[in-house]
Amino acid sequence: MRPEADLGLPLCAPHTASHFHVERRFHTNGIFADIRHFGWTQSSRSVFRPDSYYLDFSIGPRCPTARFFNSERQLADPPGDVVFLPKGGAFATLSEPGEHSLLCLTFENDRAMQLFEDDSVADLAACQDVQIGRVRQGLARLVEELRNPGFGQDILLESMALMLVVELCRHFRQAQYDDRSAHGQMPGWRLRRIKDKIEADLAEMLSVADLAAEIRTSPRHLIRTFRATTGITLTDYIASRRIARAQDLLVRDEAMIKVIAGNCGFQSAAAFSAAFRKATGMTPREYREERGVSR
Known part of the structure; x- marks a missing residue:
């Protein structure tokens, strides 16, 4: 005002x-x-x-x-x-x-x-x-x-x-x-910094040690407090963010599936396909075709 x-x-x-x-x-x-x-x-x-x-x-x-x-x-x-x-x-x-x-x-x-x-x-x-x-x-x-x-x-x-x-x-x-x-949880600023780091580095090999160093804590403490705060394990959270990123790229990006796999941190197209199917019930190609994107 x-x-x-x-x-x-x-x-x-x-x-x-x-x-x-x-x-x-x-x-x-x-x-x-x-x-x-x-x-x-x-x-x-x-x-x-x-x-x-x-x-x-x-x-x-x-x-x-x-x-x-x-x-x-x-x-x-x-x-x-x-x-x-x-x-x-x-x-x-x-x-x-x-x-x-x-x-x-x-x-x-x-x-x-x-x-x-x-x-x-x-x-x-x-x-x-x-x-x-x-x-x-x-x-x-x-x-x-x-x-x-x-x-x-x-x-x-x-x-x-x-x-x-x-x-x-x-x-x-x-x-x-x-x-x-008091509840074994992570302070808000640390949680935001961890999530920002994950989003920025999804294409990389994210290690618990590197993430813990980002907020100046131990890997064990990070794993425990992240789950206590979010209700999900750190590993599952990273996996879910990679799948979410892949879903977005499959719809709006016409790049080859193996390229998208690499951009989302998967070591191979086969590993990507297996993880994507487990999470969504369909392969990356089926997901893309269902939404009218061909490649």
Whole structure:
């Protein structure tokens, strides 16, 4: 929700609000901070689409009628003092008559973006009640500094904002790891990296040792956690992806079957034919002919 630059409005301003006032504003190196006061005089439903990573802190009690909808379109629990929303999401909101006073932070800073979009924290989800003491304390300190600016404010506020990003990413990264590890599962970033590696190298001889090295773990741990996370063995997953790739190529590529076999990681046309028939109930040639492709 980026307003026009010449209006001088902050990023992610609530355009449906009945009234809106910015008490203090700060911007440096892609970090935007403001203390804002706004409210509604009648019920309002809208969709909030932050185009930057967004963090807010309620100055005083948050209006209890401010609510987000969850993915099932049901009202979620009321937000807490600190709310975090990732970039690019769409969040349906319900606002009843009431007042809000918030410190709002949005991030387009390169260093902050690198942290938020690091592989190990790439599953960042909206959190409507961030329970991180250091983040809450840092936000309260930011409010104080915005209201009572002193020497070196630009440097101090930028440093404090980046500290908040680090604390958030550390928390979410550890939470993801703990959630997976508690059930013997693989963290999301590792699973994505393994699947991406497999897709990129389907034509090659994929070894468990090489895949384990990709995510800096042991082959035994990879095999165990992959199955615990996906419900399928690593070997069966690779085989299924090779067959899926072959089905796609047989329909849209007129290359000879032995060429497709090699492009999908099979050592010979005979091995490919046997594996394909076991998986689909027909030979590669029958599959291609059934779909009207001749070669």
